[in-house]
Amino acid sequence: MTKLQTISSQLWTLTNELETNTDTTESKNYILAFICYRYLSEQQEQYLVSSSAINVKKGQAINEAYLEQAGGAELNAYLKDIFSNLGYAIAPLDTWQSLVNKIDKGQVNLSDYQTIFANFDKNAALSKAAGQTFKGIFSNLNLADSYLGSSANERVKSLAKIVKLVDSIDYQDEAGKDILGDISTGLISKYAAGKKGATFCTPPAVAKLIAKIVTADLPKATQSFTVYDPSCGVGSILSAIANDNNSAIAKLYGQEANLTAYNLARINLMLHHVLFTNMTLFNTDALENDWPAEPNTKEIDHPRTFDAVVANPPDPQSWNNNQNKLTDPRFRNYGKLAPRTKASFAFVLQGLYHLNEKGIMAIVLPNEVLFRSAAEATIRKNLVEHPDGNQIDAVIGLPPNLFYEGIRSMIILVLKKTRTSKDILFIDASKEFAKGKMKNYLTQENIDKIFKTYQKRVAMPQYAYLASIEEIRANDYNLNVSQYITTSENKKIDLTEIDRLLVQDKKDIATLEAKIAKDLKVLEIKRDQ
Template sequence: MTEEINAKDITSQLWAMANELRGNMDASEFRNYILGFMFYRYLSEHQEQYLVKNHIVEPAPGQSINDAYRHDATADDLADYESEMAGALGYAIDPDYTWATIRDKVNNDEIRPSDYQDMFDAFNRNAAINPYASSDFREVFADVNLGNTRLGNSTTTRAKALNGVVKLIDQFDYNDESGHDIIGDVYEYLIAEFAGNSGKKAGEFYTPHEVSVVLSKLATLDAPEHGQFTVYDPAMGSGSLLLTVQDQLVNGHEPGRVQFHGQELNTTTYNLARMNLMMHGVSYQNMTLRNGDTLEGDWPDGEINGVDHPRSFDAVVANPPYSANWDNSDSKLKDPRFKGYGKLAPKTKADYAFVLHGLYHLNAGGTMAIVLPHGVLFRGAAEGTIRQAIIENNYLDAVIGMPAGLFYSTSIPTVVLVFKKNRTTKDIFFIDASSDFEKGKKQNKLRRADIDKIITTYQARQDVDKYAHVATLDEIKENEYNLNIPRYVDTFEEEAPIDIADVKRQIADVDKQLAELEKQFAEMESQLVETKRDGE
């Protein structure tokens, strides 16, 4: 609990100071500077720890790690240090551009406006040293726009603004009282703060944590307690959902336990995800992330020399953009992800395209949990055809109705669909959790008890009055494959019977009281004496 309190306390202070520092710059734009420099500090200090732990640098008494590194890694020796660190860490930061060096230059008024550009240029050069890690670090700071005129009208004023960011990031110790590194937690809280101030844009990069917990718990319930576990998010946003899967998985934080895979269309958001995972201690060797269009070209792997080689995962989790546009040209009917379902998802509603993509990459014993708008349950035409095919293939395991107002990007109620490929029964489990939440000023919130109720009910898989129902395939067919939750879970609350005689007595009492009051008023009115003003 101490860790959580400290992380939130640091976050609130950082957030307040950042709001002062950004001036008139939009919060979603200033986010890139705060989070980018925080990540740079993390990488630099992580490198320092590596240098000391592996006895590559051994500071003399009273000498800082950075000074020892600057002393040793010079001239021709620098390339050897860069190669060593890039091979182990995936990146290398030269002595002239470590966080400690930049911070000291700022504090001593020795920083030059060009130093920031040189710092990122050097990082990008070194990111290419290790070919196996280059995709994880290449252009990761591309969204830190050093030439943004909203930072200042001149190079000097922009550098001054960046100096303020450095001082802000540097003034906090990102360790809790027990010495545990909490910079990843602070980073995660900051992403949530920026999401809360980005309106509908927040849906592009952030899934509320409580929703992520629901998806992650559902996706990991059947997971083995040991061994490698693979997870894939085809619309990963800032990567928070992937990290929550690790949190909910038994022994999820064992080194190498989880292999993360994710894809994100928005480049800025993709960069956030790379930073987010690494700041939570995920090694570049345990993550494969890609900036690309999930629906346009299959990934991971996909077609090689005309033969399809899909990679499958133990868990697929997703909160894709709702009812997005996509290219549903007829050629995609030959795409192995979408063929076999009779139709393609409509051009203006890609929801089922994401479902079929996820199913395609789910292994035989895995679980997929995905958040979608309610329309996928009952819309007809092509979506009705696809829905029926999924049900007849016996892939759909559960339908869970969620409360409205949980997301920053929309106020509509959503639904969580759970899919499995190894089902032995042909029923579908319905849960109506739409009424269980805590009302918030901006967004509603799932409480821990609400989440626990969903998960324990899902595990029990039994009817619960006005909350859950196991629907047979015959019931589904009778409803023509319409999955609208009220057809299966009756939440109607019958009103108490009205006692007509009692109501008549109450009306008579009111009439009697009214007559008495009218009588009293008439008596008071008759006692009133009209007074005349002087001169009248």
């Protein structure tokens, strides 16, 4: 068992112990929050030492030196300096190590936890920019809630148990690699499996595949790039992008309507070492509250655009599709609004509106959006027949039972505003999976095969097909993968061939009927004789 697996097992054991009073969706909030608080506190310690803000004597703990040198009248100056560099500041008595010391001495009570998080929020509010990232990040924690125990003493014991386990975790694996982000991803994924919060989490392997697709042609090395997720959930896809690309150069933006998921997204990104200057998340419904416009060089408002857009919106998802939205620049060029109870294409158009001219978008959608009729058919047609050219680049069919919230099949729709061709690449990756205990999952081999097939953009028997715009039109803009790719279980339907066979059948039937009639006539003549 690897160190990461051991840590995950320990945290899951603690979750099961806490389940006597709570469920895993609640315990997740506490465990991840304390992991994050420890991380932020230790990041602050590193800053204090590296900046020579404090003088640590030989054999002295960093927290001890901080307590000695940042007390009294000097405290505000220390906090201001820390805040200006990190975006947050933790006072000496509120640090992780000070909390652990109190627990070891049996001196901690519920008010200590409340004070710690209240002070963190107060310091975070000192800056509007940093406050957007840090303020309220621990608001999911209700320290007086009976989930932690029926009495104050039981709740203190539960919290102390979480703190002590989190304090024992080594954030590096056997090779010295930082695994904090992997711990966060693993925990969120495990909590999501079969739980009510599953709709806010994308399986890690799917998130990794999307990250590879949208970042393959983005600037490399030290050039920064921007990524937007209009329904970021717990930040699964954004954190995968930060993980696969230097978190110091990825500028991540997101919107999430659910407060708990929004707070977890911020924690998740922090644990993937995304700096507060590189993340901007809002607790809003993207379809009702569009991303804030920004002034261009002429001080004229225009929509903020991004190098890449990613999403895995909840499904089914209702939205307010009031006909007034047909005048909204996000939706007005596509003929119809997405159905009230099926917001999938609303998220597609939201993301596409904020994609820059050379950008790429990848969004997870239910398979049904590829062939459903009425408004969705109109939107598909207008995406393909857009005045600037076909905006649908690829359709990737994923295996069934891959996502946490159900067994249905999903697809990844890849879109671009500027393309050199009008064709659409179809990939049938429905067999690209390994079986798990409860869910199927993509292996690294599966991910690589799908990604390389997307990049090569060539036909492969029973796996990939490049459909011309004429074929798309002939199929009345039906984009179902099975319409274009023949497999052993699913034969491609050739309507022209079917028509030909029907005509031939009619001719054969007519010939046979004529022969039967002739034979009957002969028989009648013989009988008369």
